[in-house]
Amino acid sequence: xxxxxxxxxxxxxESYPLELVRECAAAVMxxxxxxxxxxxxxxxxxxxxxxxxxxxxxxxxxDQVLIGNGSLSFVDLLGLILTPGATVLxxxxxxxxxxxxxxxxxxxxxxVPLEPDGVHLEAFxxxxxxxxxxxxxxxxxxQNPSGATMSLEKRQAVLxxxxxxxxxxxxxxxxxxxxxxxxxxxxxxxxxxxxxxxMSSYTKQISPGVRVGTLVGDKTWLAKFAKAANDTxxxxxxxxxxxVFEFLxxxxxxxxxxRLRALYAPRLERMAAALRxxxxxxxxxxxxxxxxxxNLPSGSSIADxxxxxxxxxxxxxxxxxxxxxxADGNQFLRLPFCALxxxxxxxxxxxxxxxxx
Amino acid sequence: xxxxxxxxxxxxxESYPLELVRECAAAVMxxxxxxxxxxxxxxxxxxxxxxxxxxxxxxxxxDQVLIGNGSLSFVDLLGLILTPGATVLxxxxxxxxxxxxxxxxxxxxxxVPLEPDGVHLEAFxxxxxxxxxxxxxxxxxxQNPSGATMSLEKRQAVLxxxxxxxxxxxxxxxxxxxxxxxxxxxxxxxxxxxxxxxMSSYTKQISPGVRVGTLVGDKTWLAKFAKAANDTxxxxxxxxxxxVFEFLxxxxxxxxxxRLRALYAPRLERMAAALRxxxxxxxxxxxxxxxxxxNLPSGSSIADxxxxxxxxxxxxxxxxxxxxxxADGNQFLRLPFCALxxxxxxxxxxxxxxxxx
Numbered sequence: 233x234x235x236x237x238x239x240x241x242x243x244x245x246e247s248y249p250l251e252l253v254r255e256c257a258a259a260v261m262x263x264x265x266x267x268x269x270x271x272x273x274x275x276x277x278x279x280x281x282x283x284x285x286x287x288x289x290x291x292x293x294x295d296q297v298l299i300g301n302g303s304l305s306f307v308d309l310l311g312l313i314l315t316p317g318a319t320v321l322x323x324x325x326x327x328x329x330x331x332x333x334x335x336x337x338x339x340x341x342x343x344v345p346l347e348p349d350g351v352h353l354e355a356f357x358x359x360x361x362x363x364x365x366x367x368x369x370x371x372x373x374x375q376n377p378s379g380a381t382m383s384l385e386k387r388q389a390v391l392x393x394x395x396x397x398x399x400x401x402x403x404x405x406x407x408x409x410x411x412x413x414x415x416x417x418x419x420x421x422x423x424x425x426x427x428x429x430x431m432s433s434y435t436k437q438i439s440p441g442v443r444v445g446t447l448v449g450d451k452t453w454l455a456k457f458a459k460a461a462n463d464t465x466x467x468x469x470x471x472x473x474x475x476v477f478e479f480l481x482x483x484x485x486x487x488x489x490x491r492l493r494a495l496y497a498p499r500l501e502r503m504a505a506a507l508r509x510x511x512x513x514x515x516x517x518x519x520x521x522x523x524x525x526x527n528l529p530s531g532s533s534i535a536d537x538x539x540x541x542x543x544x545x546x547x548x549x550x551x552x553x554x555x556x557x558x559a560d561g562n563q564f565l566r567l568p569f570c571a572l573x574x575x576x577x578x579x580x581x582x583x584x585x586x587x588x589x
Numbered sequence: 590x591x592x593x594x595x596x597x598x599x600x601x602x603e604s605y606p607l608e609l610v611r612e613c614a615a616a617v618m619x620x621x622x623x624x625x626x627x628x629x630x631x632x633x634x635x636x637x638x639x640x641x642x643x644x645x646x647x648x649x650x651x652d653q654v655l656i657g658n659g660s661l662s663f664v665d666l667l668g669l670i671l672t673p674g675a676t677v678l679x680x681x682x683x684x685x686x687x688x689x690x691x692x693x694x695x696x697x698x699x700x701v702p703l704e705p706d707g708v709h710l711e712a713f714x715x716x717x718x719x720x721x722x723x724x725x726x727x728x729x730x731x732q733n734p735s736g737a738t739m740s741l742e743k744r745q746a747v748l749x750x751x752x753x754x755x756x757x758x759x760x761x762x763x764x765x766x767x768x769x770x771x772x773x774x775x776x777x778x779x780x781x782x783x784x785x786x787x788m789s790s791y792t793k794q795i796s797p798g799v800r801v802g803t804l805v806g807d808k809t810w811l812a813k814f815a816k817a818a819n820d821t822x823x824x825x826x827x828x829x830x831x832x833v834f835e836f837l838x839x840x841x842x843x844x845x846x847x848r849l850r851a852l853y854a855p856r857l858e859r860m861a862a863a864l865r866x867x868x869x870x871x872x873x874x875x876x877x878x879x880x881x882x883x884n885l886p887s888g889s890s891i892a893d894x895x896x897x898x899x900x901x902x903x904x905x906x907x908x909x910x911x912x913x914x915x916a917d918g919n920q921f922l923r924l925p926f927c928a929l930x931x932x933x934x935x936x937x938x939x940x941x942x943x944x945x946x
Binding site for chain 1: 618625658662693821824
């Protein structure tokens with residue numbers, strides 16, 4: 233029996249714009265000026281033509297844009313530039329790799345419970361008052377791992393707290409352009425560009441292989457990120473960054489995003505339907521992104537089903553990894569849907585229900 | 590007056606094989622299997638086809654090969670996997686960015702004086718006995734920043750110490766294929782693959798923009814590097830790694846290295862001649878690589894000439910950065926030569942002599 237992968241949030245193989253990436257990489261290397269710039273050393277800020285393009289798109293200056301080797305490494309760089317022992321607020325659950333990296337740097341991580349419409353405001357307010365954070369790391373749209381999207385009211389409330397209590401927000405927004413339904417809510421960055429740094433990535437939008445993440449925001453903070461990046465790897469993977477630049481310049485991103493939404497939205501619907509068909513009704517169905525999350529029925533635990541999953545040819549992620557206090561995730565299961573066929577979704581949800589029966 | 594850059598070791602613009610990189614990137618993206626693998630997520634070990642190719646070339650298994658985002662980041666990963674407070678021996682002087690990264694991780698760095706034929710053996714032996722290092726970081730060929738190459742006898746002696754005192758060696762060998770004269774000496778890795786991990790990079794051999802570094806050696810150590818890499822950036826810049834794979838597979842590397850030697854050797858000779866013409870005779874002339882180093886005349890100091898360099902339209906690197914104890918570098922000047930024209934070399938050495946007069 234073929235194992236069904238319900239672990240990582242990987243794009244679907246059929247989503248990669250292979251031909252366009254080929255054209256763009258070749259065009260970069262054929263352009264006398266661009267090719268030289270793509271081959272040379274640069275700074276920790278990344279490939280300048282892409283920075284300038286994104287600065288224009290975001291209505292900021294180029295010194296407010298940094299391009300890196302994927303967006304995760306920004307969290308590593310953040311750990312380096314924070315004062316030792318600084319406090320960072322995160323949602324609970326949050327992206328497991330962010331927890332790993334912040335822990336590595338000895339950051340004091342304070343987790344605030346997440347509701348389907350964003351952080352629990354009272355708990356967030358109390359955490360701000362108690363721990364005086366330097367920064368809050370928030371995934372406002374189609375959150376990884378829960379699928380939750382923060383309401384406009386909560387965004388405004390969180391930003392008001394950031395103003396009053398003088399902390400920064402690092403908004404992680406890789407899924408934001410992948411809204412399948414409903415109306416887009418202004419990003420935290422759009423609502424308050426002075427207090428928010430927004431990171432995103434072309435991993436989910438073009439491919440992991442181009443390895444291009446972006447960080448847009450306050451230039452004083454970005455100068456620190458750029459210094460830490462330069463100390464760590466001198467300059468980034470410019471061949472990929474230049475290829476993304478060309479991809480954007482040629483107007484390929486919007487059609488690519490439309491293709492992704494058309495490909496992924498039915499898979500999410502299919503997964504939600506398959507869960508219901510199999511009697512699993514306590515889940516958070518997102519309006520976009522890569523993940524849906526299930527609250528396991530009382531009496532079952534993630535530890536139990538992980539032990540039985542391999543026998544059922546199901547690969548699952550341990551939900552406890554998304555919680556600063558792992559025990560809080562005993563009944564939490566994240567389900568990625570983008571890279572699965574309808575058949576895999578139907579069969580996977582059946583097997584999952586079997587484990588829980 | 591145009592400033593002459595005598596700071597960083599950058600390749601010459603005319604060295605980049607733009608057309609071949611274009612062909613290779615396009616070929617990767619046209620290959621159904623390779624293109625998918627280049628677009629997908631991978632592991633911290635890097636792009637598998639390139640790992641397998643390098644494993645075959647080095648007579649090792651694929652689990653002894655790791656590909657990263659340039660080679661410098663291996664030093665960052667090393668800092669993560671060492672026990673806090675572990676001791677690393679380095680040459681004095683050594684690569685300044687290695688010092689910065691090891692310091693970042695709280696590594697105890699012990700610097701051993703370097704002679705024109707490699708580390709001072711007596712001092713190295715004493716340091717091994719006194720500090721019980723976990724690892725020694727050594728640049729055996731055309732060392733950055735000095736230009737020194739370690740003799741075979743010293744390589745053997747250092748390896749004997751590694752066996753007796755049970756420490757590992759991290760051999761940084763990016764310049765090794767760029768020998769302009771004399772006979773190649775077996776690398777530390779070739780002499781003892783069990784005690785040596787060899788890192789190298791295609792930055793100096795193809796271009797910084799592909800951002801591909803390699804690490805070959807003990808599989809237990811490499812598994813730790815791969816875990817730290819995956820925790821930090823998930824997987825590397827596969828578009829660049831796949832392009833390098835294709836470049837190697839098509840047999841482009843050896844002709845490219847021959848072109849580089851033909852381009853750079855005369856520049857080194859020209860710089861040595863220009864130094865002598867201008868009365869500067871106390872320098873170490875390497876047999877290859879990117880750097881020549883000058884001992885400044887007594888009575889002058891790097892601080893003095895740095896203060897005057899800008900006025901003379903000369904960009905210099907502070908030699909003290911290459912020393913764990915900066916004061917040891919008061920009279921040390923590193924000179925890169927690869928990216929300079931004969932005219933820039935002649936004029937640059939004249940200006941330098943003027944500063945010292």
